[in-house]
Amino acid sequence: MRPLSIKVVSNKSLYIKWDEETVSSIELRTLRKLCPCATCSEQRVNQSPSYIPLYFEDQVKVEKLIEVGNYAVGIFWKDGHKTGIYEFPLLRQIALASNVVE
Numbered sequence: 001m002r003p004l005s006i007k008v009v010s011n012k013s014l015y016i017k018w019d020e021e022t023v024s025s026i027e028l029r030t031l032r033k034l035c036p037c038a039t040c041s042e043q044r045v046n047q048s049p050s051y052i053p054l055y056f057e058d059q060v061k062v063e064k065l066i067e068v069g070n071y072a073v074g075i076f077w078k079d080g081h082k083t084g085i086y087e088f089p090l091l092r093q094i095a096l097a098s099n100v101v102e
């Protein structure tokens with residue numbers, strides 16, 4: 001399963017069109033919360049399960065998207081955080097978990 005196109009909509013959500021003709025919309029806040037980079041992953045492990053992250057506006061706004069090889073997309077956030085590489089299967093998993101695959 002691969003995305004045919006990925007774009008940010010109104011700086012609120014990530015719209016993904018998959019090659020099997022389905023589309024997903026994932027909230028940027030959710031993506032930031034699940035940032036797969038080493039720093040964020042480590043922070044999540046150390047947090048209590050009831051922890052709710054509160055973000056500044058710039059932390060949940062996308063500066064730009066970059067293609068990483070042909071397997072992932074990198075998200076540059078407005079606050080300068082740019083180490084999160086979202087592999088396509090992860091995006092798919094997040095989309096399914098958010099229950100927004102149409």
Ligand SMILES: [Zn+2]
Pocket residue numbers: 035036037038039040041081083084
């Ligand atoms: Zn991160």
